[in-house]
Amino acid sequence: MELADILASLFPGGHEVAVTGNLISGSGIINAIKVHVIGIAGQSPLGCEGALILAGHVLEITRKGSAAPILVLIDSSSQRMSRRDELLGLSECLAHLAKTLLLAGAQGHRTIGLLYGGSAAGAFIATALATGTLVALPGAHPAVMDLPSMARVTKLPIEVLKAKAEKTPVFAPGLENLAQTGAIHAVWNPDQSLAEQFLALLAEQTGGDARDRLGEGRGGRPKAASIAQRVEKEASHA
Numbered sequence: 401m402e403l404a405d406i407l408a409s410l411f412p413g414g415h416e417v418a419v420t421g422n423l424i425s426g427s428g429i430i431n432a433i434k435v436h437v438i439g440i441a442g443q444s445p446l447g448c449e450g451a452l453i454l455a456g457h458v459l460e461i462t463r464k465g466s467a468a469p470i471l472v473l474i475d476s477s478s479q480r481m482s483r484r485d486e487l488l489g490l491s492e493c494l495a496h497l498a499k500t501l502l503l504a505g506a507q508g509h510r511t512i513g514l515l516y517g518g519s520a521a522g523a524f525i526a527t528a529l530a531t532g533t534l535v536a537l538p539g540a541h542p543a544v545m546d547l548p549s550m551a552r553v554t555k556l557p558i559e560v561l562k563a564k565a566e567k568t569p570v571f572a573p574g575l576e577n578l579a580q581t582g583a584i585h586a587v588w589n590p591d592q593s594l595a596e597q598f599l600a601l602l603a604e605q606t607g608g609d610a611r612d613r614l615g616e617g618r619g620g621r622p623k624a625a626s627i628a629q630r631v632e633k634e635a636s637h638a
Contacts, residue, residue: 475517
């Protein structure tokens with residue numbers, strides 16, 4: 401599903417969303433609800449400038465004092481792999497973007513990520529995983545870390561990691577595996593109105609971050625929820 405088709409389905413009455421240098425920004429109205437939109441298009445990498453521009457949009461939204469939802473549309477590669485970006489502090493810029501989304505959530509904005517293409521590594525963490533709820537469209541292909549990169553970091557043979565990935569979703573990239581771990585809340589149906597699916601998601605009571613509980617229920621992350629509960633219990637008695 402192309403970006404233009406996604407925007408048309410989300411905002412059948414029209415919108416003011418533009419793409420500038422592969423960065424998405426603007427807003428639209430869904431059933432009288434104003435929705436702020438930011439994101440990345442065109443499978444582009446996320447560098448320092450892009451991360452700071454997107455963070456600036458989020459901070460500007462939070463300064464307006466409303467509780468309008470923020471939709472983050474994502475079709476990126478990974479963070480920009482350049483010496484220049486690393487020297488400029490790319491990790492800090494990505495962290496800044498993630499923190500602005502967390503700030504928006506803390507101030508009452510529903511932050512919803514819609515993964516419609518690819519995303520990986522730092523770009524994925526700073527955008528998709530930093531939203532309060534992440535959904536995806538069929539054909540999306542996320543990866544926190546691909547298996548060849550994981551092999552270099554862990555020093556494990558790629559064959560060992562491939563075998564683990566077949567049995568344990570946390571080792572495996574891809575839409576189905578990320579959904580099984582609970583990182584992706586739901587996969588939307590592109591043949592139905594995205595506006596209606598967005599409104600249905602808004603109507604759901606979040607009850608905090610439910611990704612660990614989703615992962616437990618789907619069998620993709622059986623221990624995270626119980627460990628988190630134990631940590632919270634121990635911390636409350638400290």
